[in-house]
Amino acid sequence: xxxxxxxxxxxxxxxxxxxxxxxxxxxxxxxxxxxxxxxxxxxxxxxxxxxxxxxxxxxxxxxxxxxxxxxxxxxxxxxxxxxxxxxxxxxxxxxxxxxxxxxxxxxxxxxxxxxxxxxxxxxxxxxxx
Amino acid sequence: xxxxxxxxxxxxxxxxxxxxxxxxxxxxxxxxxxxxxxxxxxxxxxxxxxxxxxxxxxxxxxxxxxxxxxxxxxxxxxxxxxxxxxxxxxxxxxxxxxxxxxxxxxxxxxxxxxxxxxxxxxxxxxxxx
DNA sequence: CTTGACCTTCCCCTTCACTGGAAGGTCCAG
DNA sequence: CTGGACCTTCCAGTGAAGGGGAAGGTCAAG
Numbered sequence: 001x002x003x004x005x006x007x008x009x010x011x012x013x014x015x016x017x018x019x020x021x022x023x024x025x026x027x028x029x030x031x032x033x034x035x036x037x038x039x040x041x042x043x044x045x046x047x048x049x050x051x052x053x054x055x056x057x058x059x060x061x062x063x064x065x066x067x068x069x070x071x072x073x074x075x076x077x078x079x080x081x082x083x084x085x086x087x088x089x090x091x092x093x094x095x096x097x098x099x100x101x102x103x104x105x106x107x108x109x110x111x112x113x114x115x116x117x118x119x120x121x122x123x124x125x126x127x128x129x
Numbered sequence: 130x131x132x133x134x135x136x137x138x139x140x141x142x143x144x145x146x147x148x149x150x151x152x153x154x155x156x157x158x159x160x161x162x163x164x165x166x167x168x169x170x171x172x173x174x175x176x177x178x179x180x181x182x183x184x185x186x187x188x189x190x191x192x193x194x195x196x197x198x199x200x201x202x203x204x205x206x207x208x209x210x211x212x213x214x215x216x217x218x219x220x221x222x223x224x225x226x227x228x229x230x231x232x233x234x235x236x237x238x239x240x241x242x243x244x245x246x247x248x249x250x251x252x253x254x255x256x257x258x
Numbered sequence: 259c260t261t262g263a264c265c266t267t268c269c270c271c272t273t274c275a276c277t278g279g280a281a282g283g284t285c286c287a288g
Numbered sequence: 289c290t291g292g293a294c295c296t297t298c299c300a301g302t303g304a305a306g307g308g309g310a311a312g313g314t315c316a317a318g
Binding site: 032060 | 274
Binding site: 077080101 | 241
């Protein structure tokens with residue numbers, strides 16, 4: 001299949017596929033005599049994996065690490081587990097941060113919802129922030 | 130005060146201060162005869178406001194909007210309230226998304242924590258992602 | 259008089275994941 | 289044989305918030 005067909009099958013764009021090849025997420029594609037990239041259906045599977053990794057919040061670099069291990073003939077599950085552990089810790093940290101931020105922003109918003117014209121003057125920076 | 134002193138007083142760097150001036154967050158500074166920027170203590174207040182805005186998760190562009198309104202002699206509180214409302218909705222959306230993501234990632238991690246060697250082979254993409 | 263700390267402008271670099279566009283080659287239908 | 293759809297490479301830019309460093313001016317102390 002050509003790059004346009006793969007893009008449609010995988011739900012992405014040709015630009016992105018060339019970018020992925022450039023970044024090492026896809027192996028350099030076989031070429032037709034005319035120089036067109038020719039893909040096997042495996043590529044769709046690989047791209048699905050990439051998309052699942054992205055949906056889990058992994059970066060392309062992390063997904064590439066997993067694929068590199070797999071491409072070297074090893075089972076990447078241990079590494080996947082480690083990455084997911086780290087990702088989980090990261091998500092927990094983000095949630096904690098956002099909950100704390102939410103409290104602060106909600107308090108500021110509530111204060112700003114009932115402004116006292118005298119203190120909320122243009123002469124000074126708005127006191128609600 | 131010179132730019133280095135202001136940077137120290139505001140807990141930032143001279144690079145950042147010139148960047149802020151460039152972005153319109155700080156008005157173009159007065160200059161000494163030698164061309165050095167000369168600031169009044171007001172600048173510290175303004176930078177504190179910028180930092181509080183950042184701590185609330187506002188972008189520099191949003192903070193600039195508030196400051197522009199204030200600099201035009203109007204009270205920015207109404208706009209601040211609108212920005213904080215939007216920010217709050219955004220935080221809630223992020224938290225919701227992260228909680229959903231957490232469930233998925235935790236499930237993947239738990240699956241990967243107990244791999245079955247036969248199915249977690251190098252011949253196929255790791256089934257835990 | 260020189261040294262060192264500070265200041266100036268200028269331009270490029272960073273991360274992340276793409277996206278746009280130009281200039282040119284290939285392939286198939288009409 | 290021409291038009292349009294597809295493909296190729298390469299270069300450049302996006303957005304956020306600065307950071308790095310060069311080349312040169314200024315100022316106070318020793």
